[in-house]
Amino acid sequence: SQTIHQWPATLVQPVGSPLSLECTVEGTSNPNLYWYRQAAGRGLQLLFYSVGIGQISSEVPQNLSASRPQDRQFILSSKKLLLSDSGFYLCAWRGRARGTGYNSPLHFGNGTRLTVT
Amino acid sequence: AQSVTQPDIHITVSEGASLELRCNYSYGATPYLFWYVQSPGQGLQLLLKYFSGDTLVQGIKGFEAEFKRSQSSFNLRKPSVHWSDAAEYFCAVASGRENQGGKLIFGQGTELSVKP
Numbered sequence: 221s222q223t224i225h226q227w228p229a230t231l232v233q234p235v236g237s238p239l240s241l242e243c244t245v246e247g248t249s250n251p252n253l254y255w256y257r258q259a260a261g262r263g264l265q266l267l268f269y270s271v272g273i274g275q276i277s278s279e280v281p282q283n284l285s286a287s288r289p290q291d292r293q294f295i296l297s298s299k300k301l302l303l304s305d306s307g308f309y310l311c312a313w314r315g316r317a318r319g320t321g322y323n324s325p326l327h328f329g330n331g332t333r334l335t336v337t
Numbered sequence: 338a339q340s341v342t343q344p345d346i347h348i349t350v351s352e353g354a355s356l357e358l359r360c361n362y363s364y365g366a367t368p369y370l371f372w373y374v375q376s377p378g379q380g381l382q383l384l385l386k387y388f389s390g391d392t393l394v395q396g397i398k399g400f401e402a403e404f405k406r407s408q409s410s411f412n413l414r415k416p417s418v419h420w421s422d423a424a425e426y427f428c429a430v431a432s433g434r435e436n437q438g439g440k441l442i443f444g445q446g447t448e449l450s451v452k453p
Contacts (some may be wrong), residue, residue: 226380252439263445264381264427279440310380314439325371326441328380 222247226311226329233336239284239298241332243311246292251313253294254326255286258308270294306336339364339432343444350418351452358413358447360428369431370411371441372402376424384426387411398422423451 223246233239245251255267266279268286276286283302287295294311312326340363350356362368369388373381385396392404402413411428425448429441 254440256443264443266440266442269440308378312381324439325383325386326381327383328373330380331378333378 222313222315222327224311224313224327224329226309226332228332229330230333231335233301233334235303235336236300239296239301239305239334241296241309241311241334243294243296243329244292245294245313248292248313248315250291250316252316253288254312254314255294255296256310256312258310258331260307264310268296301336303336306334308333339368339430339442341428341430341442341444343426343428343447345447346445347448347450349450349452352420353417356413356415356418356422356449358426358428358449360411360413360444361409362411362428362430363409364430368411370402370404371429371431372396372400372411372413373427373429373443374398374424375427375446381427384413418449418451420451420453423449425449 226243253270256264257267258264269277270288273288273291283305284296284298309332311329314324314326342361344359371386372384374384375381384400385394385402387394387404395401400413400415402411404411425446427446428444432440432442
């Protein structure tokens with residue numbers, strides 16, 4: 221069966237420090253991968269998605285970047301964190317099905333709570 | 338552009354009472370719709386999905402949702418709420434084709450509280 225792992229679960233970082241959040245998926249190949257951010261009391265905002273190794277699409281201009289160095293690995297990074305980067309970060313994956321791509325659900329990890337101080 | 342609106346930010350119901358969470362979407366074609374639930378500090382769990390066919394779809398944990406094209410709605414219902422249903426609920430619509438990421442657009446969420 222497929223599983224998704226996100227780490228760390230919680231993180232407290234000072235303003236101006238770098239960030240690296242990692243997400244890996246097991247039990248599937250060539251998934252679509254997504255990073256969402258959930259700010260306190262708000263919905264989910266899509267930050268990045270990837271349809272393949274090295275292919276990253278950014279949804280909103282921001283202080284963050286994403287990379288996909290391997291098929292089932294998705295990394296969210298920042299060179300210098302801002303206070304506004306605080307939030308709950310969720311990684312998700314979607315499997316591929318021939319001819320049915322965008323009607324399969326997303327499967328989410330347990331998230332990383334990031335607090336920038 | 339696709340969008341999802343959940344008009345109720347917070348709803349409180351008594352345990353055993355019925356529940357309906359509202360969701361309205363904006364989409365130019367036949368939508369692919371989802372409901373997810375999130376417990377505090379956790380990821381999202383899929384409750385149910387609608388792609389086509391029967392407009393009343395059944396999900397896990399006793400939830401169901403009805404797709405109404407004329408009202409652009411996909412409301413979530415449960416006949417009898419349990420205390421463990423207290424959580425945040427998100428409605429979502431699939432956006433774009435596979436080569437554009439097939440991403441989901443989420444509503445702002447509805448927080449459900451359950452009174453004993």
